[in-house]
Amino acid sequence: MPVMPMRKKIPYIVIPFDTTTDAMAMEAACADLGIPGRLIPLPREISAGCGLSWRIGIEEYEIFKSQIEDLGLSMNRPVRLLI
Amino acid sequence: MIYLDNAATSFIKPPCVAEAVFHSFGTIGNAGRGAHEPTLNASRLIYKTRTRIARLFGIDQPSRIAFTANVTEALNIAASCLPFERAVTSVCEHNSVLRPLFRREEEGLPLTVIGADDLGRIRMDELTAAAGPACAVFLSHAGNLTGNVNDIARISSLVHRQGGLFVVDAAQSAGEIPIDVREMGIDVLCFTGHKAMMGPQGTGGIYVRPGLDIVPFKVGGSGVHSYDRHQPPLMPTLLEAGTLNGHGLAGLCAAAAFLLDTGVENIHEKVSSLAGGFARQVRDIPGIRLYGDYDAPLRAPLVTLNIGDMDSSLVSDILWDRYEICTRAGAHCAPLMHKALGTQDQGAVRFSFSWFNTDEEAAAAAAAVREIVRENL
Numbered sequence: 001m002p003v004m005p006m007r008k009k010i011p012y013i014v015i016p017f018d019t020t021t022d023a024m025a026m027e028a029a030c031a032d033l034g035i036p037g038r039l040i041p042l043p044r045e046i047s048a049g050c051g052l053s054w055r056i057g058i059e060e061y062e063i064f065k066s067q068i069e070d071l072g073l074s075m076n077r078p079v080r081l082l083i
Numbered sequence: 084m085i086y087l088d089n090a091a092t093s094f095i096k097p098p099c100v101a102e103a104v105f106h107s108f109g110t111i112g113n114a115g116r117g118a119h120e121p122t123l124n125a126s127r128l129i130y131k132t133r134t135r136i137a138r139l140f141g142i143d144q145p146s147r148i149a150f151t152a153n154v155t156e157a158l159n160i161a162a163s164c165l166p167f168e169r170a171v172t173s174v175c176e177h178n179s180v181l182r183p184l185f186r187r188e189e190e191g192l193p194l195t196v197i198g199a200d201d202l203g204r205i206r207m208d209e210l211t212a213a214a215g216p217a218c219a220v221f222l223s224h225a226g227n228l229t230g231n232v233n234d235i236a237r238i239s240s241l242v243h244r245q246g247g248l249f250v251v252d253a254a255q256s257a258g259e260i261p262i263d264v265r266e267m268g269i270d271v272l273c274f275t276g277h278k279a280m281m282g283p284q285g286t287g288g289i290y291v292r293p294g295l296d297i298v299p300f301k302v303g304g305s306g307v308h309s310y311d312r313h314q315p316p317l318m319p320t321l322l323e324a325g326t327l328n329g330h331g332l333a334g335l336c337a338a339a340a341f342l343l344d345t346g347v348e349n350i351h352e353k354v355s356s357l358a359g360g361f362a363r364q365v366r367d368i369p370g371i372r373l374y375g376d377y378d379a380p381l382r383a384p385l386v387t388l389n390i391g392d393m394d395s396s397l398v399s400d401i402l403w404d405r406y407e408i409c410t411r412a413g414a415h416c417a418p419l420m421h422k423a424l425g426t427q428d429q430g431a432v433r434f435s436f437s438w439f440n441t442d443e444e445a446a447a448a449a450a451a452v453r454e455i456v457r458e459n460l
Contacts, residue, residue: 019320020115020306021146024130027123041118042307051307052118052126074146 009082013061015054016046016076023052025073033067036060046079055083085444088409089278090227090255090385090435096281097341100334104283107333113326115306125329132332133319135339139347140272141263142290149322150288150332154254155179157273157289158221160300160322161250162187165271167219169193171247173205174419175226180252181419184221199423202376203229210238216246224256225383228417228424228431229375230358232260232382239268248295254278255383258338259354259438261347270295279350279437280342282335285328291318299324350438354384357436357445362386364449370460371452374424374431385435387415390452391460395430398455402432406451410434 017023027039037056046053056064058080086094107128112121114129133145142148151157162170162183170184174196181196188194197209203226214220220242225232235251242249250271253262258279264272269292276286291297302314303324314324342350359382366373370391375382390398399412413430414421421427434448 018307018315019146019317020126021130021133021319024126025146027127028130028134039118039123047308047310049307049309049311050116052115 011058012055012081012083013058013064013078014040014043014046014081014083015056015078016042017052017054018074018076020052022074023054026054026068026075029068029071029073030054030064035064035067037064040083043081043083045081084407084409085440085447086409087434087436087440087444087448088411089437089440090383090433091411092277092284093279093281093437093439094409095437095439096283096334097338099337099341100282103337104330104334107330111329111333114329117306128336129327129329129332132336132339135336135343136274136288139262139339139342140257140274140290141265143265144293146318147293148288148290149319150286150327151322152285152328153277153287154252154273154275156300157275157287158250158252159183160289160297161219161221161271161273164298164300164322165219165248165250166296167248168217169195169215170219170221171195171197171210171213172221173197173210174199174423175203175205175229175231176221176223176417176419177227177252177254178416178418179254180221180223196419199420203231203374203420203424204376205233207241211241214242214245214247218242218245218247219250220247221250221252223252223254224262225253225260226375226417226420227255227383227385228387228415228420228433230255230383230385230387231376231379232256235267235269239270243268255385258342258347259350259384260381261351264290264292276331276335276338279354280335280338281438282338283331286331286335289322291322297321301325345438351384353438354436354440355382357440357442358382358384358386358434360442361434361436361445361449364446365452368453368456370456374426383435384437385433387431387433388452389426389429389431390456392429393455393459395426395432398432401455402448402451406447408448408451
């Protein structure tokens with residue numbers, strides 16, 4: 001039986017939200033601005049309590065930050081994670 | 084059939100509403116319950132609904148709108164969960180305002196019910212005397228029996244000057260009379276989706292001004308912070324325990340787009356013309372009595388009347404049985420308004436118009452009234 005290679009973990013910046021509405025506002029803003037990334041379930045390293053977070057590549061984070069900062073969206077502290 | 088019971092629920096909806104509800108089956112999962120495409124579709128749809136409703140009512144933060152099953156639930160939340168030590172309401176209100184407040188009164192909350200004049204307008208002098216600090220004032224934007232419209236901006240200024248809170252029941256105005264919570268100074272707005280907003284039944288909501296604390300009415304599943312013992316404290320999750328009516332909200336989302344595209348001012352102009360035209364055709368018929376202030380610059384598009392001393396239920400039944408005209412008779416869930424107008428035994432017949440009614444329908448209804456008068460008085 002062939003051995004499946006282990007999935008390679010990649011570093012991302014993950015931004016958690018307190019409400020689904022906040023997550024939706026972020027997704028809509030990123031779509032408008034053409035910012036990459038996507039919504040993922042809240043990783044357990046941040047909290048096991050369910051919810052959504054925005055996942056974005058490390059190299060794209062600075063662009064994300066510069067464009068999103070002034071919009072006043074509600075979000076929690078970004079966390080760097082290997083996913 | 085001529086449907087003139089739109090104050091109870093709008094019967095003809097924009098076609099996009101039914102299409103949106105139909106489309107939602109098979110495309111949406113449970114909003115806020117994970118990150119796969121069906122659940123995100125539901126969350127996106129509900130977020131879009133929130134943003135459209137916010138635009139419709141001049142609300143800056145869509146997250147301050149929580150969806151409910153109807154305006155009654157929204158008013159129960161307002162009556163039970165806001166910080167106030169006494170309440171004021173009026174005899175003009177619907178039971179959806181009165182009963183939650185009567186229940187609070189039985190629990191010990193001081194409650195003042197202000198009166199109305201002969202035309203069913205609230206007595207501003209009584210309101211001025213009753214309002215005060217730590218007091219919540221609950222009033223409708225438009226009366227469901229008289230069609231009278233309260234001057235919300237003026238009342239808000241009066242209530243706030245005295246340190247109170249202002250809760251507005253927009254059941255009979257949302258969708259056909261412009262509302263801007265900022266300009267009108269509304270602290271809490273309760274609305275239903277199925278009347279003039281032309282959405283599905285089972286939809287409605289409550290807007291709570293930023294900075295105003297509110298506690299949950301019900302607690303339960305939230306899709307976030309699942310290990311917390313308590314309901315998450317942020318709006319709208321705070322007031323949205325349990326699965327939302329996603330399929331209904333799909334319809335409300337489409338209805339809100341229709342309202343925004345058509346323009347509430349345009350809708351108001353048309354429905355006012357229909358109701359005003361009907362009122363002009365019937366008001367001078369001997370034996371007809373209209374209720375409400377018809378000299379006011381702003382009215383909800385409804386006309387409530389009686390024919391002599393005929394039982395309103397009989398008149399409504401004749402209208403349906405012989406003319407296929409749908410109206411609402413009886414008490415309209417407004418017991419104190421009927422008592423104030425002296426119609427508690429007779430009730431009254433309400434004709435209420437929508438964007439989809441026509442001048443011809445209004446004329447046919449007036450002709451039917453004229454005939455009933457001729458045959459019975």
